[in-house]
Amino acid sequence: MAVPGSKAELLSAIATSFDKLMQDCERVPPERARELSMTGHVAGSVISPADLVSYLIGWNELVLKWLDRDDRGETVDFPETGFQWNQLGALAQKFYRDHHALDWPKLLERLSVAQAGLIHAVAARSEEELYGRLWYGKWTKGRMIHFNSASPYANARGRLRRWLKERT
Template sequence: MAIPASREELLFAIATTFDRLMADLAKIPPSRAREATLKGHAAGTLMSPSDLVAYLIGWNELVLKWLDRDDRGESVDFPATGFKWNQLGLLAQKFYADLNAQEWPELLHRFAAAKAQLIATVKARSDDELYGKPWYGKWTKGRMIQFNTSSPYANARIRIRKWLKAQE
C-alpha cells in the first residue's frame, strides 16, 4: 500500500489494514490467544497474539494522547513519558503488561474502539493540519499517525498470518 499523502488516503489505509488484520485475528481461538510463540518486539523475547494486540492498542492510544495534548496546546512527550525512541522494546513490554489481564474478546473490542477514535480524530482534521507542515522533526501529523496505525497493522497481519499457518 502506498504511503498516504492526504486525509482520505490515511483514512483508507487505516480502515483497510485494520479490517484485514481483524479478519485474521478473528480466526484465533481465545484459548490460544495467550500462547507466547511469536517473536517479540524486544530482542530475544516471545509474545502472544494477545500481546501483539496489546502493543497495537498501546500505540493507538498513545497517538490519541499525542493528538489530544497537541490540541490543548500542551507539549507532547515523544514517544511516551519515561521512554526514549531507543527503548521501544521496553515500551512494548509495558503495553503487554498493561493489558495482560484483559481477555481476548475484550482486547479486540478495545482495539476496535481505539481505531474508531483514531478515525474520528483524523476525519476532524484538514489535509493541511495532517500533511501541510512538520509536527515532530521532519514528520507530519499524518505520517506520525500512519507510522503508528496502518503500518504496524500491516506488520502485525504478516505475523498473525504466519502464526496461523504454523498452527495448521
C-alpha cells in the same frame, strides 16, 4: 500499500489495514490467544497474539494521547513520558503488561475502539493540519499517525498470518 499523502488516503489505509487485521484476529482460537509462541518486539523475546494486539492498542492509544495533548496546546512527550525512542522495546513490554488482564474478545474490542478513535481524530482534522506542515522533526502529523496505526496493523497481520499458518 503506498504511504498515504493525504487525509483521504490515510483514512483509507487505516480502515483497510485494520479490517484485514481483524479478519485474521477472528481466526485466532481464544484459548490460544495467550500462547507464547510468536517472535516478540524485543530481540530474543517471545510473545502471544494477545501481546501483539496489546502492542497495537498501546500505540493507538498513545497516538490519541499525542493528538489530545496537541489539541490542548500542551507539550507532547514523544514517544511517551519516561521513554526515549531508543527504548521502544521497554515500551512494548509496558503495553503487554497494561493489557494482560484482558481476555481475547476484550482486547479486540479495545483495539476496535482505539482504531475508531483514530478514524474520528483524522476525520476531524484538515488536510493542512495532517500533511501541510511538519509536526515532529521531519514528519507531518499524518505520517506520525500512519507510522503508529496502518503500518503496524499491516506488520501485525503478517506476523499473525504466519502464526496461524504454523499453528492451526
